[in-house]
Amino acid sequence: MSTATDLVETVRTPAVRLTGITKRYPGVVANSDINLSVRRASVHALVGENGAGKSTLMKTLFGLHQPDEGTIEVDGRVCSFHSPADAISAGIGMVHQHFMLADNLTVWENVVLGSEPVSGGRLDGARARADISEIGRRYGLYVDPKALVEELGVGARQRVEIIKVLYRGAKILILDEPTAVLVPQEVDELFGNLAGLKAEGLTIIFISHKLDEVRAIADEITVIRRGTTVGTADPRSVTNRQLAEMMVGSALPVPELRESTVTDQVMLRLAGVRVTSAEGRDVLTDIDLTIHAGEVLGIAGVEGNGQAELVDAIMGITPIAEGTVSLDSIDITALSTLKRREAGIGFISEDRHRQGLTLLASLWENRALGFQTRRPVAKGIFLDRAATKADTRRIVQEFDVRTPGIDVLAAALSGGNQQKLIVGREMSGNPVLLIASHPTRGVDVGAQAAIWEQLRKARAAGLAVLLISADLEELIGMSDTLTVILRGRLVGRFEPRDVTPEILGIAMTGGHEADPTETPEA
Ligand SMILES: Nc1ncnc2c1ncn2[C@@H]1O[C@H](COP(=O)(O)OP(=O)(O)O)[C@@H](O)[C@H]1O
Ligand SMILES: [Mg+2]
Structure with a gap:
């Protein structure tokens, strides 16, 4: 029988508690001794610079990989997730940074994919559509179940991803940089949706590095820096500058x-x-x-x-x-x-994706862009690969480009690291004018x-x-x-x-x- 004390306990128990989480990749400690406590029915923001380890931590919570150390508790129970299916059955859902919908299917087909309702051995489309409409009504997530995903805008696709997670019974939603792909008006809509989810008792972990957004939507903020938690902040009183200083670890x-x-x-x-x-x-x-x-x-x-x-x-x-x-x-x-x-003349162009970089080429190939006729890229009329690569390594070092290596595609780097690579390249060869x-x-x-x-x-x-x-x-x-x-x-x-x-x-x-x-x- 439950007593008043039990009830208070339940309310107080965090929806998610991560303690001492450490996760290593070959050559990188992506998370080190992370502690995070997320209140039930709140929006908890996880902020940190690119590469701080936010996605890694959330992949741990979603069972995409196992931590090397540390414990995960959901609703006060210690859990060990061996796959996303385990996390889903514990009520956790994740919307990834990049959408994972099938364009050529309808909204409802995408939502049920992998957990199709069957009746009499047949896929029950009518039931699926009704369930989706019900989720839409309940949480204010509007999208036509019969629409083809390829016809939807980015904001609507994101709603489909969220509905998909809710359809699987998630009570705790992880949104990894959901606003990165949205225009301001869509961000407002998303925030409206999140408020609705919270009002229905759901818990949301919201990842971002945009401080204005975080302060607008979050009830609590946890900051991580270089793989470890550095503290929490109250969005009502913290300033952007204070948050940014926590993120970078020094005076701004x-x-x-x-x-x-x-x-x-x-x-x-x-x-x-x-x-x-x-x-x-x-x-x-x-x-x-x-x-x-x-x-x-x-x-x-x-x-x-x-x-x-x-x-x-x-x-x-x-x-x-x-x-x-x-x-x-x-x-x-x-x-x-x-x-x-x-x-x-060195040139840092306004649009790094159109003029500055070729995203689908490696870092060292990007080093060569605009320098095809000059040392160290060119030796006579030939491309000097070894020298180009060596010089790319120099730029990575001197300009602090955070990358696993110089053979990765430019697309794999964060915007800041892409820009540091461009600055490094444009400053090489001793320009007189930049x-x-x-x-x-x-x-x-x-x-x-x-x-x-x-x-x-x-x-x-x-x-x-x-x-x-x-x-x-x-x-x-x-x-x-x-x-x-x-x-x-x-x-x-x-x-x-x-x-x-x-x-x-x-x-x-x-x-x-x-x-x-x-x-x-x-
Ligand atoms: N699959 C992986 N293999 C090796 N290193 C990785 C992998 N995923 C992420 N990393 C590294 O782990 C660190 C944290 O990355 P990530 O969690 O994606 O950061 P964030 O989401 O905060 O930008 C980075 O140094 C990144 O390069
Ligand atoms: Mg990330």
Whole structure:
């Protein structure tokens, strides 16, 4: 017979408790002495940098592998899972980072796949569809059971994954970086769904490294760093900065340059540059700009005001209509992109997946991109594999690219590690000028700090840098000189020491030209 004390015990017993979990992969300790306690009917966020060991821990809880040490308790009972089937029967479900649905099947077929309801020896589709509709109603997870999965958007596919897990009776849901694939509006919908699940008494383990999201959805937060738990935080009182500091294990890096290294040697000069679009409209007008050795010139602007065209003009990706571009006093206006790169321009492009990397090639093959004609990649007209690989290892080491090796595909690395590889490659061969377009966009704080440090080092060694960034703190902190680009023109220069993001923001939107007689461009 259950007493009031028993009831209190049940409520207090964590839905999940992991104690001293250690999991080793060959050569890597992915989890080391992890402790995690998840309250029933709560959203518990597990946060940590890429590679911290979040997915590994959740695979342990879901029975995809066994821990080397430690215990798993579910609802106060010690469990040992030999397969996901064991975890599922203990009420645990997992939605993986990458969806695992069959595109050519309908929603209901996907949901029941592997646990089909049968009646009289036949698959009972009607019952399955009814069950799915019931789950949808109960938890507010709307999706048409008869729709083909290939016709669904990402948000709906994710709902199917969640329904699939609920259909198997899960009371504890693991969502591994569910928002990584969603647009903001879909994130809101997901959060609505999670709140509904929680209200129905389900427990959710939510993995993310996006701190705003975590603080918005979680009831409790556990932080893991380099494979081990470093603490818990209360989302109502913790700040992003505090969380980020727990994640990286030190005071957060600040973008700053410290002492000036600007010399009087002009490395890049654009004089009277005009660029026109295919329709003959000016996209860059009257661009005069100089960057000295040891100087970082920051360009602020709302996206689409000519930044991309400016980069293209300097890199020789598109021809200019008027004006000259010179590098270290040599006119390069007529040179091809490859020749400009050979002349000493490094280029961190805005879109690392379209321009910076070939995701389905190895790290060392990516090292060769853009360097096909130069040492150490080329030896005469031949590719020098050994030297390219050796230099890739150097980059991995010097730029702290976290990877199991240089033969893995670029796609296997996290965004931050991909970006560090690009930065390392573009800084090799001693460039005299670096074009850095959003160099730290979408990377975690650790990688961001590493990239800033590399920029500072190269600047001190005399590199000239053109920095474009939407992160105004970064732009102000990392620039010696600041200028704003607006409708294809450079408008105004700012002293990074005196300017604030607010002042820049006003200039970026043309707010300082408060001239009512000015007619907006058609
Ligand atoms: N199957 C595997 N074999 C070897 N190493 C792995 C494997 N899976 C993950 N790792 C390594 O374990 C560490 C933790 O990875 P992971 O748990 O995926 O981190 P997170 O999910 O926090 O980004 C990383 O160093 C990663 O490279
Ligand atoms: Mg992961």
